[in-house]
Amino acid sequence: MSEKIVSPIADFDWDAYENGTTAGSKSREELQNTYDESLKTAKENEVVNGTVKSISKREVRVDIGMKSDAIIPVSEFRYNPDLKVGDEVEVYIETLEDKNGQLRLSHKKACQTRSWDRVNEALEKDEVIKGYVKSRTKGGMIVDVFGIEAFLPGSQIDVRPIRDYDVFVDKTMEFKVVKINQEYKNVVVSHKALIEAELEQQKKEIISKLEKGQVLEGKVKNITAYGVFVDLGGVDGLVHITDLSWGRVSDPHEVVELDQDIKVVILDFDNEKKRIALGIKQLEPHPWDNLDADLKVGDHVKGRVVVMTDYGAFVEVQPGVEGLIHVSEMSWSQHLRSAQDFLKAGDEVEAVVLTLDRDERKMSLGLKQLKADPWENIEEKYAIGSRHTAKVRNFTHFGVFVEIEEGVDGLIHISDLSWTKKIKHPSEFTQIGNDIEVQVLEIDKGNRRLSLGHKQLEENPWDEFEGTFTVGSIHEGTIIEVLDKGAVVALEGGVEGFATPKHLVKEDGTQAQLNDKLPFKVIEFNKDSKRIILSHSRIAEDATKAERREKAPRRDKKPAAEAVSAPAIEKTTLGDLDALQALKEQLQKAEKKG
Numbered sequence: 001m002s003e004k005i006v007s008p009i010a011d012f013d014w015d016a017y018e019n020g021t022t023a024g025s026k027s028r029e030e031l032q033n034t035y036d037e038s039l040k041t042a043k044e045n046e047v048v049n050g051t052v053k054s055i056s057k058r059e060v061r062v063d064i065g066m067k068s069d070a071i072i073p074v075s076e077f078r079y080n081p082d083l084k085v086g087d088e089v090e091v092y093i094e095t096l097e098d099k100n101g102q103l104r105l106s107h108k109k110a111c112q113t114r115s116w117d118r119v120n121e122a123l124e125k126d127e128v129i130k131g132y133v134k135s136r137t138k139g140g141m142i143v144d145v146f147g148i149e150a151f152l153p154g155s156q157i158d159v160r161p162i163r164d165y166d167v168f169v170d171k172t173m174e175f176k177v178v179k180i181n182q183e184y185k186n187v188v189v190s191h192k193a194l195i196e197a198e199l200e201q202q203k204k205e206i207i208s209k210l211e212k213g214q215v216l217e218g219k220v221k222n223i224t225a226y227g228v229f230v231d232l233g234g235v236d237g238l239v240h241i242t243d244l245s246w247g248r249v250s251d252p253h254e255v256v257e258l259d260q261d262i263k264v265v266i267l268d269f270d271n272e273k274k275r276i277a278l279g280i281k282q283l284e285p286h287p288w289d290n291l292d293a294d295l296k297v298g299d300h301v302k303g304r305v306v307v308m309t310d311y312g313a314f315v316e317v318q319p320g321v322e323g324l325i326h327v328s329e330m331s332w333s334q335h336l337r338s339a340q341d342f343l344k345a346g347d348e349v350e351a352v353v354l355t356l357d358r359d360e361r362k363m364s365l366g367l368k369q370l371k372a373d374p375w376e377n378i379e380e381k382y383a384i385g386s387r388h389t390a391k392v393r394n395f396t397h398f399g400v401f402v403e404i405e406e407g408v409d410g411l412i413h414i415s416d417l418s419w420t421k422k423i424k425h426p427s428e429f430t431q432i433g434n435d436i437e438v439q440v441l442e443i444d445k446g447n448r449r450l451s452l453g454h455k456q457l458e459e460n461p462w463d464e465f466e467g468t469f470t471v472g473s474i475h476e477g478t479i480i481e482v483l484d485k486g487a488v489v490a491l492e493g494g495v496e497g498f499a500t501p502k503h504l505v506k507e508d509g510t511q512a513q514l515n516d517k518l519p520f521k522v523i524e525f526n527k528d529s530k531r532i533i534l535s536h537s538r539i540a541e542d543a544t545k546a547e548r549r550e551k552a553p554r555r556d557k558k559p560a561a562e563a564v565s566a567p568a569i570e571k572t573t574l575g576d577l578d579a580l581q582a583l584k585e586q587l588q589k590a591e592k593k594g
Contacts, residue, residue, distance in 0.1 A: 331367070441453050
């Protein structure tokens with residue numbers, strides 16, 4: 001094998017080589033200083049430009065002017081399939097020298113850092129940027145802006161409500177950055193903000209040309225429970241539910257549909273707040289203007305109940321024309337009731353016109369007038385002394401209110417409930433809703449009230465009691481109630497008497513108690529006030545007095561005439577004699593034992 005002969009360079013400057021310099025270049029020392037200076041300017045966590053030195057299937061070698069080149073995975077450049085040697089690329093310096101002494105760079109992180117700076121700049125400058133709508137997500141869309149995934153809320157897509165989000169996927173649109181969370185690196189964008197800025201100017205122009213009473217065409221943009229929003233060509237107006245129709249509207253969907261083209265009239269507008277009040281019903285004549293001219297008070301009308309309240313019912317006799325049936329005009333009955341007891345919404349009714357004011361557009365109606373007034377012939381139907389069955393409606397402390405028939409009420413005073421019982425409150429005698437037999441005592445036609453009685457259905461037992469409970473007579477009774485001032489005693493015949501505490505002392509000195517069954521002596525009887533005063537202790541006292549008289553020396557008898565004229569103080573009965581005899585025997589036994 002022959003050796004290759006290498007010829008020396010003829011014009012090589014050996015002096016310059018010896019001195020460390022070459023023609024047209026810097027000295028070695030200057031080059032070293034330049035290199036050292038480049039090391040000082042490059043810092044970790046910074047984005048710098050680099051040059052692509054080589055490309056393989058897996059790696060890209062990039063030179064940023066350091067001692068060595070860095071190797072970056074080719075996957076970080078997948079978005080740029082046309083990458084070639086010599087291209088300048090942005091890289092992020094992760095570390096200048098790792099544990100192996102190698103420089104580590106990242107193109108992906110450089111893009112993310114630049115993107116984050118770009119997004120923040122767009123927010124600060126209120127800049128319009130472009131983004132690619134990648135996909136749908138809960139509540140909105142995911143948008144790619146500068147390689148960052150941003151959130152586009154559904155409410156920020158358009159000024160109109162969006163019913164189909166999918167039509168925006170895979171579209172490139174303009175946005176504004178509206179919010180950035182620096183801590184979590186979250187970005188929120190809005191397309192609606194761009195539209196609103198344009199519409200704001202349009203609104204000013206449109207509103208400046210508006211006039212009350214002006215009729216415009218618009219499109220139904222949104223329907224709510226309280227009204228309808230109409231797009232007037234860049235500005236929205238509201239038709240309140242009460243301005244949709246002259247008749248009652250419970251749901252705006254009954255009148256209009258979404259995207260429907262409709263005519264509206266401007267009722268009012270506010271330049272500052274950009275609010276426009278619209279009306280639809282005002283485009284038609286008021287229904288009251290078409291009301292039958294011959295309709296008058298006393299006529300019968302038919303209609304449908306559209307609204308119920310506690311105080312009455314509103315009846316629509318024709319679309320937009322309503323009359324009120326007050327609860328007091330639903331029944332001849334006097335006791336308080338709710339309108340819901342008679343009618344409900346949706347009922348078809350016939351009523352009588354009570355008042356009619358065409359100027360004020362008001363009408364009052366009545367139901368009870370369809371029936372005869374029960375008080376017209378009250379004296380014939382419910383004559384004084386007649387007996388009837390009534391229903392208990394209400395109580396007061398002084399009596400019971402009852403209803404004999406609808407519209408015919410009466411009062412039973414507490415004193416007319418019973419001949420014999422002392423009733424403190426009517427609830428002790430009867431209950432609300434119960435039937436009760438009554439007798440008509442008085443008729444007050446002016447006030448539509450009857451005075452009734454219950455006890456009058458029976459004979460007054462006090463006529464009989466007068467002969468039974470004579471003063472001085474003794475009767476067996478049971479203590480049924482104990483009070484501070486005495487005790488109530490039940491006697492035969494259902495009558496009650498009263499005994500004061502001093503008349504309740506037993507023979508052994510103790511006080512009579514509740515439910516004790518004892519003999520009582522009548523010491524007072526008053527038929528008019530229906531009062532019987534009793535005494536238990538008086539029986540023993542009288543027996544003692546009689547015993548003393550037995551033991552006392554007998555005096556000469558008075559002349560017969562004198563004896564006859566002497567007034568009888570108390571009437572002695574068989575019961576008295578029996579009691580005295582029993583008491584006498586007890587005293588004799590006691591003396592023998594002593």
